[in-house]
Amino acid sequence: MTRRAVIAGSGSALPRQRVTNAELAERVDTSDEWIVERTGIRARHLAAPDETTATLAADAARAALDMAGIAATDIGLIVLATATPDQTFPSSATKVQAMLGIDDCVAFDVHAVCTGFLYALSVADSMVRTGVADHALVIGAETFSRILDWEDRTTCVLFGDGAGALVLKAEEGTRGILATRLHADGRHNDLLYVDGGPSTTGTVGKLRMKGREVFRHAVVNLSAVLGEVLGAAGLEPADVDWVVPHQANARILDATAKKLGLPPEKIVVTVDQHANTSAASVPLAFDTAVRDGRIKRGDLLVLEAMGGGFTWGAAAVRY
Structure with missing residues (x-):
């Protein structure tokens, strides 16, 4: 086993x-x-x-x-x-x-x-x-x-x-984390970053973002990595019970689902109540959907996110 x-x-x-x-x-x-x-x-x-x-x-x-x-x-x-x-x-x-x-x-x-x-x-x-x-x-x-x-x-x-x-x-x-896939492309630092740090300014700095460009990269990268992690786990989009995505923007969630051919009712959405909580957004959304009964034992899940760097990744999980 x-x-x-x-x-x-x-x-x-x-x-x-x-x-x-x-x-x-x-x-x-x-x-x-x-x-x-x-x-x-x-x-x-x-x-x-x-x-x-x-x-x-x-x-x-x-x-x-x-x-x-x-x-x-x-x-x-x-x-x-x-x-x-x-x-x-x-x-x-x-x-x-x-x-x-x-x-x-x-x-x-x-x-x-x-x-x-x-x-x-x-x-x-x-x-x-x-x-x-x-x-x-x-x-x-x-x-x-x-x-x-x-x-x-x-x-x-x-x-x-x-x-x-x-x-x-x-x-x-057979339960558990089935596959994960991670990526990064540091060429896009200037699209989403904080303008400070200990070794540069000596200050914490503030968040800066070019939203339109980030949106474009997010839809392409997230749909690609979702397909990649499903392939690594030997699965198809039709096998997925729930997608638990990074909660950045409802339009990104909709566009990614459409690109993969996933129905919107399979996407866990909490961005309306939590906004973008960065690294916390995926586990927050996961816990919300478990506690309200949407996600049940045995369900096949895909978790995904993209952030500054750029970084992006996904995991296929049998809950």
Whole structure:
């Protein structure tokens, strides 16, 4: 039998403050109609000063552990995907480890922006399959509100804060992560980036994006990697029960589904309530669909994302 990383539980965490488009329009030159028409976003959650990437990640991890029925002390690996860590170092994963009361395990951050969770999942899958750990936490957590330029109405309305987590458990059988595929192309740095960093400006910087160009690349890259990962798993689009995509923009989700010939009712959409939470968006959407009953045991899922870099990737999973 094949040792696989099976999703044993999921969890999510959102900041206390929920901000609708109408509320956002009170501080930014925008409107509910303008945001909904272009993005499908209706609300987002914004972190308070006492809510950080690590605290949200820990809350999501606790919820995932509870669903899985696994004690935190059984976790041997924590991989945390984030572009907004609490500190430059140490990793936010080690902070989560301490918050969960785990004395010793492998713990590190992965930075691939919106594709970060797919990168983290692929790394954790490899480490579980090769016996590094029997139980792993894979987390995507962000506080993007900290790096937004609130004077740039074309970008600040797009993002929100939150965290999502999966517990992976080593099992033998046909369930689990079937295949992953990852890509990067650093030639497109100037289309989506933050204009700061420790070794350049010495400051955190703010997010900058050329939305139209990003949209064009996203549709092409995401449809290609979805086809690629299905091929690697020996599957066809018709076999898929649910696509759990990065929640960046409703128009990207629609265009990608059409390009693959997938019906819209198979796409998990939460962008309307969470906005773009970067590395947190895929696990947040996954947990939402599990808890509301859409995703059921035995379903075939495809997870996908694309982010700055550019990076992009996908995973085929039998839940």
